[in-house]
Amino acid sequence: xxxxxxxxxxxxxxxxxxxxxxxxxxxxxxxxxxxxxxxxxxxxxxxxxxxxxxxxxxxxxxxxxxxxxxxxxxxxxxxxxxxxxxxxxxxxxxxxxxxxxxxxxxxxxxxxxxxxxxxxxxxxxxxxxxxxxxxxxxxxxxxxxxxxxxxxxxxxxxxxxxxxxxxxxxxxxxxxxxxxxxxxxxxxxxxxxxxxxxxxxxxxxxxxxxxxxxxxxxxxxxxxxxxxxxxxxxxxxxxxxxxxxxxxxxxxxxxxxxxxxxxxxxxxxxxxxxxxxxxxxxxxxxxxxxxxxxxxxxxxxxxxxxxxxxxxxxxxxxxxxxxxxxxxx
Ligand code: KG4
Ligand code: ZN
Numbered sequence: 001x002x003x004x005x006x007x008x009x010x011x012x013x014x015x016x017x018x019x020x021x022x023x024x025x026x027x028x029x030x031x032x033x034x035x036x037x038x039x040x041x042x043x044x045x046x047x048x049x050x051x052x053x054x055x056x057x058x059x060x061x062x063x064x065x066x067x068x069x070x071x072x073x074x075x076x077x078x079x080x081x082x083x084x085x086x087x088x089x090x091x092x093x094x095x096x097x098x099x100x101x102x103x104x105x106x107x108x109x110x111x112x113x114x115x116x117x118x119x120x121x122x123x124x125x126x127x128x129x130x131x132x133x134x135x136x137x138x139x140x141x142x143x144x145x146x147x148x149x150x151x152x153x154x155x156x157x158x159x160x161x162x163x164x165x166x167x168x169x170x171x172x173x174x175x176x177x178x179x180x181x182x183x184x185x186x187x188x189x190x191x192x193x194x195x196x197x198x199x200x201x202x203x204x205x206x207x208x209x210x211x212x213x214x215x216x217x218x219x220x221x222x223x224x225x226x227x228x229x230x231x232x233x234x235x236x237x238x239x240x241x242x243x244x245x246x247x248x249x250x251x252x253x254x255x256x257x258x259x260x261x262x263x264x265x266x267x268x269x270x271x272x273x274x275x276x277x278x279x280x281x282x283x284x285x286x287x288x289x290x291x292x293x294x295x296x297x298x299x300x301x302x303x304x305x306x307x308x309x310x311x312x313x314x315x316x317x318x319x320x321x322x323x324x325x326x327x328x329x
Contacts, residue, residue: 005305008091009083077308115267137268191238
């Protein structure tokens with residue numbers, strides 16, 4: 001089954017062609033980082049306009065790369081949310097238009113669940129369910145209990161900033177470019193992770209939930225009004241990163257034990273971070289850890305097409321796909 005996937009939840013316009021939920025024939029991503037860099041974050045109106053400009057060329061490019069014609073496509077899968085409303089509408093309307101004109105089925109896919117599917121589709125062996133899913137991205141910090149690729153239950157989330165958002169804000173405080181995650185990781189390599197005693201927040205009433213906004217403020221207060229040396233900058237980055245990852249690892253292992261999961265699956269842009277992967281492997285070797293391959297950690301449409309395939313197999317196909325609506329949260 002050939003699935004054409006479309007992803008426009010935020011600042012990437014992406015289209016992929018995936019066969020039977022696994023074989024990636026094309027995975028085209030155009031990033032808008034250049035457009036938003038000078039604002040230090042995504043400007044929704046600009047994002048929407050760029051999606052309109054590049055949506056059709058990106059679909060064309062994916063078909064060309066996969067050497068597939070539109071009439072060979074069996075299913076259209078589209079990221080339905082969460083994301084920016086205007087951005088989502090462009091992808092969803094492109095998908096509906098394709099489905100309608102081609103007479104093909106169309107299915108909406110949850111972007112956050114698709115991030116976890118990115119790891120599943122990167123993994124050569126079968127996954128043992130139930131397992132714990134950890135999404136660490138610019139918009140989400142969530143733990144899920146997964147019964148299958150298409151069935152999951154949210155068990156914890158962030159009550160304020162997402163972890164990627166905290167990386168981006170701390171990077172901004174340190175004067176680093178947007179998006180800041182990779183710059184913090186690089187800077188932290190030369191830093192002392194214990195120089196500053198930063199800690200992520202605790203959520204008393206729901207101890208597995210996350211809170212990163214206090215951590216970001218602690219960084220701000222630690223350096224406010226001071227001219228930092230290069231070494232001090234690195235120490236701040238390393239100490240912040242240590243605190244954020246300590247918290248994620250602690251809560252993930254607690255949740256996995258609580259729900260008797262032996263496998264942990266990771267997804268989202270922050271999982272690109274090598275330090276996180278190494279620290280987790282050392283701290284919790286008792287779990288089988290499944291990480292997305294590097295091309296699939298950040299937003300992409302291969303994960304949308306892949307999960308779309310499984311949803312289509314497990315659910316009765318949506319008769320009236322024209323009613324698919326974007327959801328922002
Ligand atoms: O999953 P993603 O592409 O988009 C969302 O769905 O949000 O994640 C983007 C986020 C950004 O906040 C970015 O700074 C962060 O992932 N990120 C990283 C790294 N690479 C990307 N954070 C920490 N370390 C990295 N190496
Ligand atoms: Zn994402």
